[in-house]
Amino acid sequence: MGSGQPKGRSGGRPxxxxxxxxxxxxxxxxxxxxNGSPRVSERTRAAVEEAVAELGYVPNTAARAxxxxxxxxxxVVVPEPESRFFAExxxxxxxxxxxxxxxxxxxxxxxxxxGGDRERRRLAQYLSAHRVDGVLLVSVHADDPLPDLLEQLxxxxxxxxxxxxxxxxxxxxxxNFAGARAAVTxxxxxxxxxxxxxxxxxxxxxxxxxxxGYRDALAQAGHGPEEALVARADFTxxxxxxxxxxxxxxxxDLDAVFAASDVMASGARQVLRRAGRRIPDDVALVGFxxxxxxxxxxPPLTSVRQPIAEMGRxxxxxxxxxxxxxxxxxxxxxxxxRIVLPTELVHRxxx
Numbered sequence: 001m002g003s004g005q006p007k008g009r010s011g012g013r014p015x016x017x018x019x020x021x022x023x024x025x026x027x028x029x030x031x032x033x034x035n036g037s038p039r040v041s042e043r044t045r046a047a048v049e050e051a052v053a054e055l056g057y058v059p060n061t062a063a064r065a066x067x068x069x070x071x072x073x074x075x076v077v078v079p080e081p082e083s084r085f086f087a088e089x090x091x092x093x094x095x096x097x098x099x100x101x102x103x104x105x106x107x108x109x110x111x112x113x114x115g116g117d118r119e120r121r122r123l124a125q126y127l128s129a130h131r132v133d134g135v136l137l138v139s140v141h142a143d144d145p146l147p148d149l150l151e152q153l154x155x156x157x158x159x160x161x162x163x164x165x166x167x168x169x170x171x172x173x174x175x176n177f178a179g180a181r182a183a184v185t186x187x188x189x190x191x192x193x194x195x196x197x198x199x200x201x202x203x204x205x206x207x208x209x210x211x212x213g214y215r216d217a218l219a220q221a222g223h224g225p226e227e228a229l230v231a232r233a234d235f236t237x238x239x240x241x242x243x244x245x246x247x248x249x250x251x252x253d254l255d256a257v258f259a260a261s262d263v264m265a266s267g268a269r270q271v272l273r274r275a276g277r278r279i280p281d282d283v284a285l286v287g288f289x290x291x292x293x294x295x296x297x298x299p300p301l302t303s304v305r306q307p308i309a310e311m312g313r314x315x316x317x318x319x320x321x322x323x324x325x326x327x328x329x330x331x332x333x334x335x336x337x338r339i340v341l342p343t344e345l346v347h348r349x350x351x
Contacts, residue, residue, distance in 0.1 A: 013057075013058070014055040014057040014058075015057075016030055016031065016057070018055060018057075019048065019051045019052055019055055019057050020051075022051035022055060023044075023047040023048045023050070023051040024047065025044060025047065025048060029044060029048065030048050030051075033045050033048040033049065034048075034052075071130070071131055071132055071133050072106050072107055072108060072133065073107060073108040073109070073110055073131075073132050073133060074102075074107055074108075074109060074110070074132055074133055074134045074135065074136065074316075074319060074323075075109075075110040075111075075112055075127075075132045075134075075135050075136070076094075076095060076098060076109065076110070076111050076112070076135075076136045076138060077112055077113075077114055077123065077135055077136065077137050077138070077146065078091060078111070078112070078113050078114070078115075078138050078139060079113075079114045079115060079120075079137070079139065079140055079141065079144050079146060080113065080115050080139055081113065081115040081116075082113050082115070084115075084235075084236070085113065087236070087237075087263065088235065088261070088263055088291075089262075089289065089291035089292055089293065089308075090139075090261075090289055090291065090308055091138065091139070093291075093308035093309050093312065094138055094160060094308055094309070094311060094312040094315075095109075095111065095312065096309050096312065097308065097309035097310060097311060097312020097313040097314075097315075097316070098136060098312040098313070098315065098316045099312075100309070100312070100313055101312070101313040101316035101320075102316060105320070107133075110132060112126075114146065120145070120146065123146070124146075124149055127149065127150065127153055127155055128153060130153070130155070132155070133156065133323050134155065134156035134157060134158075134319045134320075134322065134323045135150055135155055135156070135157040135158075135319075136157070136158055136160065136312075136315050136316065136319060137150075137157060137158070137159045137160065137169075138160045138161075139160065139161065139204070140159055140160075140161065140163055140204075141163075141201070141203045141204055142163050142164065142203045142204070142205065143203060144163070147159060147163065147168075147169055150169070151168065151169070154329040156319060156322040156323050157169055157170070157319070158170045158171065158172060158315045158316075158318045158319045158322070159171045159172075160173070160311060160312075160315055161173050161204065161205060161206045162205050162206075162338070163205055164205055165205075167205075167338065168333070168336070169336065170318050170319075170322060170336040170337050170338070171336075171337075171338050171339065172311050172314045172315045172318060172339045172341070173206065173311070173338075173339070173340050173341070174206075174306035174307065174308075174311065174340070174341050174342075174343050175306075175340050175341065175342055175343050176206045176207075176209035176210045176213065176306075176343075177209040177210070177212055177213040177216070178213065178342070178343060179210070179213065179288060179304035179306065179343030179344075179345070180197075180209070180210040180211070180212070180213025180214050180217070180258065180260070180288070180304070181213035181214070181216050181217045181220075182213075182217075182304065182343070182345045183213075183217075183258050183286045183288070183302075183304050183345055184197075184213070184214050184217035184218065184258055184286075185217045185220075185221075186286065186302070186345055186347070186351065187256040187258065187284055187286060187351060188217065188218075188221050190256075190284060190351060192255045192256035192284055193255065194227075194229065194251060194253055194254040194255050194256070195214075195218065195229065195254070195255070195256040195257070195258065196229035196230070196231065196247045196251065196254050196256070196257045196258070197210075197211065197214045197228075197229065197230055197231070197257070197258045197259070197260065198231050198232075198233050198239075198240055198243040198244065198247070198257065198258075198259040198260060198264050198268060199211050199230060199231070199232050199233060199243075199260050200233065200234065200235040200260045200261060200264070201232075201233075201234050201235060202232060204235075207235075207260055210260045210288060211230065211260070214228070214230075214258055215228055229247060229250065229251055229254060231243035231244070231246045231247050233260075233264055235260070235261050235263060235264060236263060236264070236267070237263050237264065237266055237267040238267060239264060239267065240259060240261075240263065240264030240265060240266065240267025240268045241267035241268070241270055241271050242267075243264070243267075243268070244257070244267065244268035244271035244272065245271050248271065248272075248275055254283065255282065255283055255284065256283060256284040256285070256286075256351070257272075257283060257284070257285050257286070258286045258288075259285070259286070259287050259288065260288050261287060261288050261289055262287035262288065262289045262290070262291045262293040262294045262301060262303055263289075263291075263293060264287070265285055265286070265287035265288075265293075265294075265297075265301055265303070266287075266293055266297060266301075268285065269285060269297060269301075272285070279299060279350050280299070280349065280350055280351050284302075284350065284351040285301065285302070285350045285351065286301070286302045286303065286304070286350065286351050287301050287302070287303040287304070288303060288304040288306070289303060289304070289305075289306060289308070290303040290304065290305035290306070290344075290346050291303075294346075294348070295348075297350065299348065299349035299350050300348035300349050300350065301348055301350045302345070302346065302347050302348045302349075302350050302351040303345075303346055303348070304343050304344070304345055304346075305343060305344045305345070305346050306341070307341050307342075307343075310341060311341060314339060314341070318337055318339070322336075
């Protein structure tokens with residue numbers, strides 16, 4: 001019984017040389033056609049493609065990658081515990097966007113967590129061996145050593161959310177400042193006056209920008225800095241609960257809360273319900289991310305939508321372009337893109 005696998009003249013899989021002989025061209029010409037080079041005439045390209053189809057030739061992508069000093073793989077690195085990755089929709093939406101961008105490429109995707117020192121050391125060894133062509137860094141804290149390691153190793157990398165204003169790596173982010181300002185401006189327009197905020201971890205630059213946006217909206221409305229009601233948390237539901245308890249103890253008559261993530265807003269809602277505060281009658285509530293959590297809360301949560309899947313796609317496009325860039329790393333460093341995507345406030349019943 002035949003296997004159905006196309007055979008070359010040697011009885012094995014068709015080779016590049018056999019495709020060249022069938023098409024009447026050189027081996028190098030076949031290689032250029034297979035690799036998409038524009039330096040081939042349409043007539044020659046058609047002849048090679050016909051020979052490929054007739055012989056059933058399948059390019060050896062592993063050998064091609066080895067010859068080009070490439071692995072044909074990229075890594076998504078999340079410097080967080082796995083528990084947070086699976087608890088927050090943000091991460092799965094980013095990965096979904098990355099997968100969409102890679103769908104029409106030969107690139108393989110590696111997902112790895114680096115939430116502790118041991119994981120970071122193991123990842124550093126892996127990256128030092130250049131086992132991936134590039135890295136997408138998601139949710140990086142200001143003191144994380146991984147971006148600097150990638151710079152030293154000259155591994156192409158794109159970061160989701162800058163570590164600081166002068167981030168040296170290529171970056172893709174949403175407009176955290178404008179999104180937070182829009183959320184608080186919305187609460188002010190609804191007549192709310194004692195507006196609190198629950199922040200994420202402030203060693204994450206995006207969380208700091210959301211706090212800055214909150215403060216700016218209050219200042220623009222004539223509120224002094226002493227009127228800011230700030231409770232720090234960590235982007236978790238439990239953190240949202242603790243922060244909400246702290247805020248109620250400090251200011252029992254608060255009438256609005258802007259939480260810097262939907263997950264924290266969910267925790268805040270639980271505390272408000274236990275305290276007998278009706279949403280939005282007594283306390284209006286707004287989140288950030290516009291995740292599935294926002295849509296399924298009772299009442300549905302007003303939230304700042306950031307285009308998370310689009311961020312993942314854009315990060316991947318930027319990384320693939322950097323991997324393909326033939327210029328030396330020092331030259332590429334001068335033109336790395338810093339992309340900020342717009343956010344949008346989605347009004348629902350919680351405010």
